[in-house]
Amino acid sequence: MALPALLLFALFALVPMGIVVYLSFTRWDGLGTPDWTGLENWRTALSSDVTRHAVWLSLKMMLFAWVVQTPISLLLGVFLAGKQRYRALLGVFFFIPLLISTAAIAIIFKNLLDPNFGLGATLDLPLLDKNWLGDPQLAFYVVVFVISWQFMPFHTLLYQAGARQIPGSLYEAAALDGASRLQQFWHITLPQLRYTIVTSSTLVVVGSLTYFDLIFVLTAGGPGYSTRILPLDMYITGFQSNQMGLASAISVVLVAAGLIISLALVRFSGFSRMRSQQAGM
Numbered sequence: 515m516a517l518p519a520l521l522l523f524a525l526f527a528l529v530p531m532g533i534v535v536y537l538s539f540t541r542w543d544g545l546g547t548p549d550w551t552g553l554e555n556w557r558t559a560l561s562s563d564v565t566r567h568a569v570w571l572s573l574k575m576m577l578f579a580w581v582v583q584t585p586i587s588l589l590l591g592v593f594l595a596g597k598q599r600y601r602a603l604l605g606v607f608f609f610i611p612l613l614i615s616t617a618a619i620a621i622i623f624k625n626l627l628d629p630n631f632g633l634g635a636t637l638d639l640p641l642l643d644k645n646w647l648g649d650p651q652l653a654f655y656v657v658v659f660v661i662s663w664q665f666m667p668f669h670t671l672l673y674q675a676g677a678r679q680i681p682g683s684l685y686e687a688a689a690l691d692g693a694s695r696l697q698q699f700w701h702i703t704l705p706q707l708r709y710t711i712v713t714s715s716t717l718v719v720v721g722s723l724t725y726f727d728l729i730f731v732l733t734a735g736g737p738g739y740s741t742r743i744l745p746l747d748m749y750i751t752g753f754q755s756n757q758m759g760l761a762s763a764i765s766v767v768l769v770a771a772g773l774i775i776s777l778a779l780v781r782f783s784g785f786s787r788m789r790s791q792q793a794g795m
Contacts, residue, residue, distance in 0.1 A: 531769065537762035544758045555763040565764060567739055568747035572771075575658065575743055576722035582662045583669055583718050588711070590666070591673020592703055605674070609667045616664065620731035623660050650740040653733055657741050660732065661725060669714045676710035677703065712783045716776065723772050744768050 538555055540548035559565050594605045611619065626632050627646040634642030646656045680703065688698045704711075726745040729735065735742035735750060742750070748768060752761025 534762045534765055537759055538766050540759045540762075542758040543756040544752070548759065551759065555760045558760055559763045559767065564739060564742070565744075565747055568742050568744045569767075569771075571654070571739075571742065572723060572744040574654070575661075575725065576719050576775075578655075578658045579661060579722045580715060580718045582658060583666050584711070584715060586662075587666050587669035587714065588673050588707070591670045591675075592677045592699070592707075594670065594674045595677035608670065611664050612667045612671075614664075616728045617731050619660065619664055620728045623656075624732055627656065647733055648737055650737050653737060653740050657729055657732060661728060664728070665718075665721070669718065672710055672714050673707060676707045680706045712779070715783075716779045719779065720772050720776050723768060723775075744771075 537548060539550060539552060541551045541554070542548035590608070594601050594608070624647065627634075629635060629643070629645045629648065632642070633639065634644065644652065646652050684702050684706075685698055688702060693701070724745060725743060726749065729741055729743065729746055730749070733741045735746045744764065745768065748761050748764040751764060752758050
């Protein structure tokens with residue numbers, strides 16, 4: 515029964531990936547015939563200050579995305595898991611970013627943060643009256659904020675679903691023993707959500723390696739190289755500089771990094787040894 519899915523995966527994932535690996539050993543502008551160059555593209559990619567900076571920015575993006583999204587999503591998910599109607603109403607409004615396209619979100623924030631016509635200039639607020647996307651020291655953190663704003667509702671939904679699966683009898687027993695709300699959260703909610711935390715963290719970390727469209731529309735990798743993470747570096751190298759071979763080498767590095775990080779998370783988090791947490795209840 516799994517054969518059709520495996521064939522589709524091979525056709526649309528493995529075969530294209532094999533072609534990209536081959537192109538990483540060639541010089542190709544995207545139009546002519548690829549010329550075999552051996553390890554030249556790999557030496558160029560690994561020695562390029564721009565690409566190494568892009569790798570560092572990708573790792574930095576991964577860390578900041580996880581630090582920002584995980585705790586906030588966890589708390590919001592647990593809060594929205596309550597049965598009160600006002601929480602359900604708040605949840606409806608909070609999930610709106612999931613319904614908006616990434617390009618639209620980037621355009622909205624680009625206009626809101628415009629130093630001449632944005633919120634800071636329109637409302638005459640000194641706190642917001644900064645060149646958020648034009649300052650190399652601020653642009654990266656603005657990108658992290660916008661990405662987190664877009665994707666936190668998704669992770670909140672995961673935590674909300676996980677929190678609703680926790681048996682109420684655990685909280686009732688803890689309340690009878692005199693446990694406070696904070697103690698119940700720390701000793702019941704968090705342990706029961708550990709598999710959800712692993713799943714969400716894996717999606718955040720690996721997803722950080724695929725951010726492209728929002729950053730491309732918002733900053734195009736600038737100012738300078740301050741937001742040029744690895745996927746954007748790959749695109750600019752391949753489609754703007756017409757160095758498809760070098761871009762293919764960068765893409766292989768990107769895929770390899772994603773695989774290594776995913777396997778590491780599965781290995782060290784115990785994800786592969788998951789078992790029911792409600793056995794015997």
